[in-house]
Amino acid sequence: MNKFPLNKIRDDFPILSSKINNHHLVYFDNAATTQKPKCVIDSISNYYKNYNANIHRGIHTLAERATEEFEQTRSLIKNFVGASSTKEIIFTRGTTEGLNLISSSLAKFHLKEGDEIIISEMEHHSNIVPWQMIANSNKLNLKVIKVSEEGEININHFKSLITHKTKLVSLVYISNTLGTINPVQNIIKICSQNNIMTVIDGAQSSAHKKINVKSLNCDFYVFSAHKMYGPTGVGVVYGKEEILEKMPPYMGGGEMIKDVSFTKTSYNDLPYKFEAGTPNIGDVIGFKEAIKYIEDIGLENIESHEISLKKYAEKALNKIDGIKIVGTAKNKIGIFSFITKNIHYYDLGLLLDAKGIALRTGHHCTQPLMDKFNLDGTARLSLAIYNSTDEIDYFVDSLIKLMNR
Amino acid sequence: MSTNPIQNEIIDNFKVLEEDFEMTLNYLMEIGEKMDDYDEELKSDDNLVKGCQSKVWLSHKLKDDKIFFSGDSNTSITKGLLSLLIKVFSGQKPEDILNTKLYFINKTGLCRFIGTQRSNGLEAMENKFKIIALSNK
Numbered sequence: 001m002n003k004f005p006l007n008k009i010r011d012d013f014p015i016l017s018s019k020i021n022n023h024h025l026v027y028f029d030n031a032a033t034t035q036k037p038k039c040v041i042d043s044i045s046n047y048y049k050n051y052n053a054n055i056h057r058g059i060h061t062l063a064e065r066a067t068e069e070f071e072q073t074r075s076l077i078k079n080f081v082g083a084s085s086t087k088e089i090i091f092t093r094g095t096t097e098g099l100n101l102i103s104s105s106l107a108k109f110h111l112k113e114g115d116e117i118i119i120s121e122m123e124h125h126s127n128i129v130p131w132q133m134i135a136n137s138n139k140l141n142l143k144v145i146k147v148s149e150e151g152e153i154n155i156n157h158f159k160s161l162i163t164h165k166t167k168l169v170s171l172v173y174i175s176n177t178l179g180t181i182n183p184v185q186n187i188i189k190i191c192s193q194n195n196i197m198t199v200i201d202g203a204q205s206s207a208h209k210k211i212n213v214k215s216l217n218c219d220f221y222v223f224s225a226h227k228m229y230g231p232t233g234v235g236v237v238y239g240k241e242e243i244l245e246k247m248p249p250y251m252g253g254g255e256m257i258k259d260v261s262f263t264k265t266s267y268n269d270l271p272y273k274f275e276a277g278t279p280n281i282g283d284v285i286g287f288k289e290a291i292k293y294i295e296d297i298g299l300e301n302i303e304s305h306e307i308s309l310k311k312y313a314e315k316a317l318n319k320i321d322g323i324k325i326v327g328t329a330k331n332k333i334g335i336f337s338f339i340t341k342n343i344h345y346y347d348l349g350l351l352l353d354a355k356g357i358a359l360r361t362g363h364h365c366t367q368p369l370m371d372k373f374n375l376d377g378t379a380r381l382s383l384a385i386y387n388s389t390d391e392i393d394y395f396v397d398s399l400i401k402l403m404n405r
Numbered sequence: 406m407s408t409n410p411i412q413n414e415i416i417d418n419f420k421v422l423e424e425d426f427e428m429t430l431n432y433l434m435e436i437g438e439k440m441d442d443y444d445e446e447l448k449s450d451d452n453l454v455k456g457c458q459s460k461v462w463l464s465h466k467l468k469d470d471k472i473f474f475s476g477d478s479n480t481s482i483t484k485g486l487l488s489l490l491i492k493v494f495s496g497q498k499p500e501d502i503l504n505t506k507l508y509f510i511n512k513t514g515l516c517r518f519i520g521t522q523r524s525n526g527l528e529a530m531e532n533k534f535k536i537i538a539l540s541n542k
Contacts (some may be wrong), residue, residue: 021426021427125503343412343481344459344479344480344481346458346459346480346482347434347480350430350482350518351427351430351516353426354426354427354430355427361458364460376460377458
């Protein structure tokens with residue numbers, strides 16, 4: 001951990017030197033969104049200052065430059081996730097749109113009445129509601145894998161849910177509420193043996209764990225830029241080319257067409273078939289810098305720094321009397337949902353905010369999971385690349401003082 | 406009777422806090438704790454105010470054309486806010502409740518601490534008071 005350039009990294013994030021309510025900002029709401037390094041902020045500003053233009057169809061210099069920078073992000077992401085081709089990388093507004101794109105499109109050609117979809121109890125609302133919507137419209141059955149008290153997927157229960165009608169499994173890689181790292185490799189293997197399509201919600205994993213979609217062998221992998229030090233409003237759907245080729249478009253409009261007449265329209269090639277309208281050009285370009293930033297430090301280094309932090313936080317939290325951590329899976333990242341015996345999470349969120357500490361309170365868009373644990377919400381601390389043990393000490397100290405007053 | 410004198414009194418009480426976030430939160434929790442006990446049986450869905458991250462219950466009694474409110478919350482800070490609203494609205498005639506413009510939230514600096522999402526809960530609480538007033542007009 002000594003070699004990890006924490007001070008330099010902290011300097012790269014301008015917001016970290018700001019003061020909140022007269023205290024140094026301690027940002028522990030990284031599972032909601034991460035902060036942005038200067039290189040990302042500068043590249044977006046640079047695009048608007050120096051080469052703003054609409055992409056792909058313009059022939060002038062600015063359009064060429066913008067197109068090139070935009071497409072470079074796609075290539076970089078292709079390598080980042082280990083895809084075979086840039087045709088497999090589709091830009092969206094975020095993970096939510098990605099999941100809606102997949103579910104809406106599959107509803108039109110792959111999923112028929114009586115078919116079954118499996119999700120888990122720990123899914124974010126964005127990996128529940130889109131499937132519920134097509135289950136209603138296409139008369140599909142939505143099945144739910146049980147999660148243990150520790151917050152782990154019950155593999156045997158998952159296996160027992162599979163029938164010859166099971167067509168798709170959509171599962172979160174890392175739970176935004178519990179921090180659990182799910183055994184997706186194992187689940188995908190079982191699925192491919194049974195000819196079941198797999199969708200992996202990578203919103204919480206992409207900034208914390210190295211991923212290779214080819215060795216994982218998932219059919220889809222979906223994630224957001226803003227949870228990995230990039231801008232908001234950009235996400236990615238990775239999909240296997242042979243499946244994407246067969247899928248009908250999600251939205252109609254410009255960019256996604258080859259030829260349009262009032263009687264017939266032919267669609268564009270991949271990936272543009274799924275990118276109707278002018279995309280979020282400036283932010284996609286900014287996203288490139290975020291990927292480069294992560295790769296320069298190295299995901300392995302980031303992972304080991306974050307594992308040390310997680311262990312440190314876990315040890316410190318476990319020592320506090322009167323708090324209960326929700327989500328104690330063996331394999332988890334630095335996300336800690338907790339409740340205290342004497343302070344409601346809402347009060348706690350405000351009281352800690354008064355001390356400059358930003359963390360999340362509420363149901364974290366996982367109401368069914370909260371119901372399972374008989375809770376209506378928790379406070380959630382989530383760690384990232386720039387967090388330090390000093391910050392954890394300050395947080396624990398503040399928490400203990402608040403609980404003992 | 407106009408609720409303005411009561412609102413002005415609240416604004417005066419807050420002056421000593423000098424818009425310090427931590428002191429304001431502590432003050433809100435203190436005045437919340439001083440509220441009268443709320444009957445557990447009144448914690449029904451009908452009395453629940455929707456739209457808050459925390460739970461708020463509000464009920465009322467009529468006496469001489471005036472409405473008297475009582476309430477509770479499962480969070481201390483919201484309970485403090487609720488107690489301020491009860492102080493403003495309780496014992497007023499329905500017309501006076503409906504005519505009230507809540508300006509003390511801005512003048513005390515509370516608005517700075519109760520951001521958008523949080524103030525939604527406040528708006529829901531204010532609406533509940535006014536709906537009760539409207540239905541007793």
